[in-house]
Amino acid sequence: xxxxxxxxxxxxxxxxxxxxxxxxxxxxxxxxxxxxxxxxxxxxxxxxxxxxxxxxxxxxxxxxxxxxxxxxxxxxxxxxxxxxxxxxxxxxxxxxxxxxxxxxxxxxxxxxxxxxxxxxxxxxxxxxxxxxxxxxxxxxxxxxxxxxxxxxxxxxxxxxxxxxxxxxxxxxxxxxxxxxxxxxxxxxxxxxxxxxxxxxxxxxxxxxxxxxxxxxxxxxxxxxxxxxxxxxxxxxxxxxxxxxxxxxxxxxxxxxxxxxxxxxxxxxxxxxxxxxxxxxxxxxxxxxxxxxxxxxxxxxxxxxxxxxxxxxxxxxxxxxxxxxxxxxxxxxxxxxxxxxxxxxxxxxxxxxxxxxxxxxxxxxxxxxxxxxxxxxxxxxxxxxxxxxxxxxxxxxxxxxxxxxxxxxxxxxxxxxxxxxxxxxxxxxxxxxxxxxxxxxxxxxxxxxxxxxxxxxxxxxxxxxxxxxxxxxxxxxxxxxxxxxxxxxxxxxxxxxxxxxxxxxxxxxxxxxxxxxxxxxxxxxxxxxxxxxxxxxxxxxxxxxxxxxxxxxxxxxxxxxxxxxxxxxxxxxxxxxxxxxxxxxxxxxxxxxxxxxxxxxxxx
DNA sequence: AGAGGTGGTG
DNA sequence: CATGCACCACCTCT
Numbered sequence: 001x002x003x004x005x006x007x008x009x010x011x012x013x014x015x016x017x018x019x020x021x022x023x024x025x026x027x028x029x030x031x032x033x034x035x036x037x038x039x040x041x042x043x044x045x046x047x048x049x050x051x052x053x054x055x056x057x058x059x060x061x062x063x064x065x066x067x068x069x070x071x072x073x074x075x076x077x078x079x080x081x082x083x084x085x086x087x088x089x090x091x092x093x094x095x096x097x098x099x100x101x102x103x104x105x106x107x108x109x110x111x112x113x114x115x116x117x118x119x120x121x122x123x124x125x126x127x128x129x130x131x132x133x134x135x136x137x138x139x140x141x142x143x144x145x146x147x148x149x150x151x152x153x154x155x156x157x158x159x160x161x162x163x164x165x166x167x168x169x170x171x172x173x174x175x176x177x178x179x180x181x182x183x184x185x186x187x188x189x190x191x192x193x194x195x196x197x198x199x200x201x202x203x204x205x206x207x208x209x210x211x212x213x214x215x216x217x218x219x220x221x222x223x224x225x226x227x228x229x230x231x232x233x234x235x236x237x238x239x240x241x242x243x244x245x246x247x248x249x250x251x252x253x254x255x256x257x258x259x260x261x262x263x264x265x266x267x268x269x270x271x272x273x274x275x276x277x278x279x280x281x282x283x284x285x286x287x288x289x290x291x292x293x294x295x296x297x298x299x300x301x302x303x304x305x306x307x308x309x310x311x312x313x314x315x316x317x318x319x320x321x322x323x324x325x326x327x328x329x330x331x332x333x334x335x336x337x338x339x340x341x342x343x344x345x346x347x348x349x350x351x352x353x354x355x356x357x358x359x360x361x362x363x364x365x366x367x368x369x370x371x372x373x374x375x376x377x378x379x380x381x382x383x384x385x386x387x388x389x390x391x392x393x394x395x396x397x398x399x400x401x402x403x404x405x406x407x408x409x410x411x412x413x414x415x416x417x418x419x420x421x422x423x424x425x426x427x428x429x430x431x432x433x434x435x436x437x438x439x440x441x442x443x444x445x446x447x448x449x450x451x452x453x454x455x456x457x458x459x460x461x462x463x464x465x466x467x468x469x470x471x472x473x474x475x476x477x478x479x480x481x482x483x484x485x486x487x488x489x490x491x492x493x494x495x496x497x498x499x500x501x502x503x504x505x506x507x508x509x510x511x512x513x514x515x516x517x518x519x520x521x522x523x524x525x526x527x528x529x530x531x532x533x534x535x536x537x538x539x540x541x542x543x544x545x546x547x548x549x550x551x552x553x554x555x556x557x558x559x560x561x562x563x564x565x566x567x568x569x570x571x572x573x574x575x576x577x578x579x580x581x582x583x584x585x586x587x588x589x590x591x592x593x594x595x596x597x598x599x600x601x602x603x
Numbered sequence: 604a605g606a607g608g609t610g611g612t613g
Numbered sequence: 614c615a616t617g618c619a620c621c622a623c624c625t626c627t
Contacts, residue, residue, distance in 0.1 A: 257624095257625080259623095259624055259625070260624085260625055260626085261607095261608060261609075261624090261625075262625075262626075263625095278608080278609090279608085279609085280608075280609060280610085281609080281610075299609080299610085300610090302623095302624090303609080303610060303611070303623085304611085306622080306623050306624070307610080307611065307621090307622050307623060308611080308622090311622080311623085328620095331619090331620070331621095332618095332619050332620060333619080334618080334619060334620095336613085336619060336620075337620095338619085338620055338621070339620085339621080340620095340621060340622085342621095342622085343611090343612085343620080343621050343622070344612095345611095345612055345613075345620075345621080346610095346611045346612040346613090346620080346621060346622080347611080347612075348611060348612075349611095349612080372613095376613095377613090433617080433618090434617050434618095435617080436617085436618085437617035437618040437619095438616080438617055438618080439616085439617040439618095440615085440616060440617080442614095442615085442616080443616075443617065444617090447617090507615090508615065508616070511615085511616060512616075515616075515617065515618070516618070516619095518617095518618085519617080519618040519619075520618085520619095522618090523613090523618065523619060526613090527619095554612075554613065555612085555613045555619085555620095556613065557613080
């Protein structure tokens with residue numbers, strides 16, 4: 001292995017004067033590839049101060065003192081799309097540079113995302129330390145790199161040296177990863193991911209507003225109902241427990257902790273003699289006892305309060321007054337995003353009792369454009385398999401689950417099928433979703449409430465009706481087991497750790513790989529389409545000079561916040577771009593997106 | 604601190 | 614007999 005620098009004595013200069021800064025820029029301007037990193041006092045770009053910006057050539061690292069020098073002079077260099085910028089976790093640096101200096105970096109190679117693509121499904125160790133150790137066999141001191149947090153005083157020489165190293169290592173890592181990306185035919189998907197970074201960063205920086213007053217009132221309403229339910233349950237079960245405890249005020253204390261499944265199991269089995277295997281809702285649903293019914297209702301309320309209550313309001317940024325969730329660009333091994341702090345991808349769907357989504361509202365003068373792909377995963381299945389029955393249903397604009405039911409149960413499809421045969425449609429819907437993920441007859445039977453033999457019959461009928469679907473699923477499963485990976489149309493791969501033949505769980509593990517091998521190309525293709533759409537949309541914002549931005553993405557949905565007078569036009573653009581994105585690889589079955597203009601997050 | 608149970612989303 | 618995919622948050626218990 002050859003390095004252009006000595007890991008023990010990296011070639012760097014700490015730039016603190018305008019004269020040195022100018023010389024550094026002159027050197028950097030000549031280069032085609034640069035490595036970039038920033039050291040900040042906080043992860044939150046609205047709270048942080050930038051201390052250092054390191055920009056390196058393969059031989060030399062310039063550590064720029066951001067507190068002394070005018071960092072806006074870097075704008076031309078970093079926005080120059082002919083220069084490739086190497087970064088580790090570039091979303092972070094993009095956000096910091098954008099927030100502080102209005103610099104929008106382009107042409108990024110992100111070593112963290114590259115590593116994620118190269119080891120998807122196998123490893124999740126994508127830190128710079130892990131990557132450098134893997135490719136260069138060098139150990140970086142993580143503690144030094146973390147020590148900038150909250151730091152306001154003088155930066156030490158040791159910190160500067162390690163800051164310099166952090167960028168120098170990116171060149172040899174880049175070369176090895178680039179070679180591997182080409183070898184694994186991952187260049188296309190890597191380009192997509194690298195282009196998506198700035199879209200995600202801009203989305204996070206923009207954030208979104210929440211009507212805190214309304215949110216709070218929803219919570220209070222739920223709490224009131226929950227407390228009533230809890231009191232009722234405690235009252236009902238009190239006679240079953242001998243020891244009567246008093247609380248500090250002489251009132252009757254709670255008999256058990258309703259949130260403890262241990263104590264709940266004891267209640268149902270020992271006290272009530274109901275023999276339940278677990279206390280989950282799918283079990284309690286069939287327990288014929290008033291306490292079970294009350295518990296289900298209590299649970300539903302408690303869930304909403306604990307998971308979505310005050311905790312979300314605590315995430316409102318003090319500076320911006322908005323929520324800035326953290327999106328993980330390759331959060332799932334399938335290629336999907338994940339989201340946390342808070343996870344806006346799991347906010348409950350709008351309901352009367354808990355209208356959470358309608359609490360997310362555009363700023364005055366703006367509207368939301370909410371768009372999603374319709375029946376995307378089923379359309380992808382139709383496209384992959386070329387199944388005429390499925391494709392016809394989509395081309396006719398039919399409800400796909402109703403159409404499935406009609407074919408399976410020998411009925412005629414009519415526009416009011418859903419009304420006439422809701423049970424048949426529900427069964428078909430469960431099968432459509434379940435079977436493409438490898439569901440078995442047992443689970444299917446429980447889900448749709450029939451015996452196992454009947455469920456088996458449904459499965460047979462389904463696969464007779466959709467022969468090509470069956471053939472595709474079987475071959476996807478075989479492919480994954482045979483090759484040790486699965487793949488989406490644009491070449492995104494997910495690898496599988498193959499079990500040893502002698503493993504006592506061998507069959508079970510292979511079964512898991514088969515199911516994931518069926519699911520990944522479908523779920524991953526959806527993710528690929530959504531990512532292309534995000535990239536296209538950011539382009540359109542610039543091209544059309546539309547006032548607004550992307551605020552959310554939820555797997556097959558994209559939400560934008562657009563100035564009121566431009567929202568209707570944008571809705572058309574958004575729909576077109578989403579369809580164009582998915583249309584890049586869906587040829588046999590055309591994708592469909594639906595966009596609406598709304599004054600809250602609802603659809 | 605980490606595991607397991609439960610349940611919210613697509 | 615097990616065994617539908619992908620996540621994240623919150624709770625209790627050890």
